[in-house]
Amino acid sequence: MTREGTFCLVLHSHLPWLPHHGSWPVGEEWLYQAWAHSYLPVVDLLRRFADEGRRDVLTLGVTPVLAAQLDDPYSLRTFHEWLGHWQLRALQASTLWRDDPLLRDLGAAEHRAALRATEALETQWRHGFSPILRSLVDSEVLELLGGPLAHPFQPLLDQRIRSFALRSGLADAALRIGHRPAGIWAPECGYAPGMEDDYAAAGVARFLVDGPSLRGDTSAARTVGSSDVVCFGRDLEVTYRVWSPKASYPGHANYRDFHTWAHEVGLKPSRVTGQQVAPQDKAPYDPALAADTLRVHIKDFVDTVVTRLRRLRERNGREALVVAAYDTELFGHWWHEGPAWLEGVLRALPEAGVRVTTLRGALEAGHLGPPVELPASSWGSGKDWRVWDGEQVADMVEDNAALQKRLLAVEPGAFRDPVLDLAVNEAMLALSSDWAFMVTKDSAADYARRRARVHTERFDALIRGEKAFPLDDRVFGHLDARLL
Missing domain, CATH: 3.20.110.10 (Glycoside hydrolase 38, N terminal domain)
Incomplete structure (x- = not known):
C-alpha cells in the first residue's frame, strides 16, 4: 500500500x-x-x-x-x-x-x-x-x-x-x-x-x-x-x-x-x-x-x-x-x-x-x-493574546502582574515552609489562564473573577500569617517555594 x-x-x-x-x-x-x-x-x-x-x-x-x-x-x-x-x-x-x-x-x-x-x-x-x-x-x-x-x-x-x-x-x-x-x-x-x-x-x-x-x-x-x-x-x-x-x-x-x-x-x-x-x-x-x-x-x-x-x-x-x-x-x-x-x-x-x-x-x-522564528501568538481569538490581555480583562492582567511582584518578593528560608508552599500554590491557581478566558468569552465570568480573587486573597493572607479559611486547595504536595 x-x-x-x-x-x-x-x-x-x-x-x-x-x-x-x-x-x-x-x-x-x-x-x-x-x-x-x-x-x-x-x-x-x-x-x-x-x-x-x-x-x-x-x-x-x-x-x-x-x-x-x-x-x-x-x-x-x-x-x-x-x-x-x-x-x-x-x-x-x-x-x-x-x-x-x-x-x-x-x-x-x-x-x-x-x-x-x-x-x-x-x-x-x-x-x-x-x-x-x-x-x-x-x-x-x-x-x-x-x-x-x-x-x-x-x-x-x-x-x-x-x-x-x-x-x-x-x-x-x-x-x-x-x-x-x-x-x-x-x-x-x-x-x-x-x-x-x-x-x-x-x-x-x-x-x-x-x-x-x-x-x-x-x-x-x-x-x-x-x-x-x-x-x-x-x-x-x-x-x-x-x-x-x-x-x-x-x-x-x-x-x-x-x-x-x-x-x-x-x-x-x-x-x-x-x-x-x-x-x-x-x-x-x-x-x-x-x-x-x-x-x-x-x-x-x-x-x-x-x-x-x-x-x-x-x-x-x-x-x-x-x-x-x-x-x-x-x-x-x-x-x-x-x-x-x-x-x-x-x-x-x-x-x-x-x-x-x-x-x-x-x-x-x-x-x-x-x-x-515564531511570532507572539496563541490559539485564541485573533491568534494573538487578546483573550488573556484584552480590554475586558485589563483589571485581571493588572492584578496578576501585582500578584507576581508580591510573589517574587517572598524570601524563603533554608528549610521548607508548608505555609509558604501553600501560599505559592494559591498564587499558581490565581494565575490560571482559565479565569481570563471565561471572562473574555462571557462564560461564567462572575465565577471566574471570584476564583481569581479568592486565590489571590488566600495568597496574601498566608503571606501575612493568617489562616482563617479552609485549606482545601493543597493541589501540589511537592511544590517547594524555595525553588522559586
Whole structure:
C-alpha cells in the first residue's frame, strides 16, 4: 500500500481546579461530567488499543492541575456519589419517558452507561488516574505531554515564575507516573519569542503552536530560532473540519444536543435538530440516526486528511505531516458521539494508507523542516493574546502582574515552609489562564473573577500569617517555594 503521509492526533486534557469551589452550574459538576463522558471513554479506547498491541496511537496532554483532581481522594469519593445519582436519574427517566420508545431507550442506555462508569471507577480507577496513565505510557500506546502547574498563560508571566511553573509541572508528572514528559502542550498555545530557551533549560524538546504561528506551513515540525527545541503546528484546514468557531461535525442535526436539558431528570434527551430550533421543539435523540451520520463524518475526515496529505506532497515534493489537535473534553462531554468518532478515525486512517503516530513518532519518521522564528501568538481569538490581555480583562492582567511582584518578593528560608508552599500554590491557581478566558468569552465570568480573587486573597493572607479559611486547595504536595 502506498504511504499517503503521516497524521498525528493530539488531545489536550485540562480543567481548572474545581473541587471545593461550587457545584452547579459551574464547579465540581463540570469535572464530573468531563470525567464520566470524556476521560473514562478515552482511557477505555486507549486501553483497547494497548491490548491490541497498537503503539504510538495518539499524543495526550494532561495538565498537572487536572491530574491532581483525578487523583484526589475527595474528588474520587464525590465522583462516585455523582455516578450513583446518574444511575438514579436514568432510572427515573426510564419511568417518566415510558410512553416514548426513543426516550425510554435513552433512559435505559444512560443507566447502562452509568453502571459501566461506576464499575470502571471502582476497579480500574480506584487509586486515581496516575496508575492508569502510567500503564498507558509504559505500553507506548501514547506519548504524554506535560505542562506548567496550573495552566497559566505563559507569555504574561515573569520569566522566573514561568520557569518555576514549568519545571514544577514536569516534576509533578514524573512523580505521578514515573516519566518526565519530553514535550508539552503550551497552555492556550501561548508563545512569546525567546520562550524556546526556557523550554530548552527545562528539558522540553517539543511543543505545540497554532497553525498561523507557522504562517500555515504545518507540513513538518520546525526547530525554533537557534535552539534544538521543536514546534509542531496545528493544521487548521484539517482540525477545523471537526471543530471550528463557525461550523463543525458536532453541530449536525442528528447528534445529541449539548445545550438542551430535561431538568426534571438532569439528562440531555434531544438531538440538535436545527441551529435555530428552540429547545422545547427539538426532536428526541435517535442513536441510529447519529450512528449513520457518524459513519459519514469518519469517512469525510479520512478523505480530508488523505486529500490534504496528497496536496502537500505535490506542493513540497516530499511526504507530509498533518497535526490535528483538540481539547479532550470535546470528545464525549461536548460531543456525545466524539469517542466513537475517535475510534473510527484512528482505525480507518491506517487502512487508507496514512501513518498514524505521535509527535515523537513524526520526528522519527523524518518530518523535520528548517528552523523558524515564531511570532507572539496563541490559539485564541485573533491568534494573538487578546483573550488573556484584552480590554475586558485589563483589571485581571493588572492584578496578576501585582500578584507576581508580591510573589517574587517572598524570601524563603533554608528549610521548607508548608505555609509558604501553600501560599505559592494559591498564587499558581490565581494565575490560571482559565479565569481570563471565561471572562473574555462571557462564560461564567462572575465565577471566574471570584476564583481569581479568592486565590489571590488566600495568597496574601498566608503571606501575612493568617489562616482563617479552609485549606482545601493543597493541589501540589511537592511544590517547594524555595525553588522559586
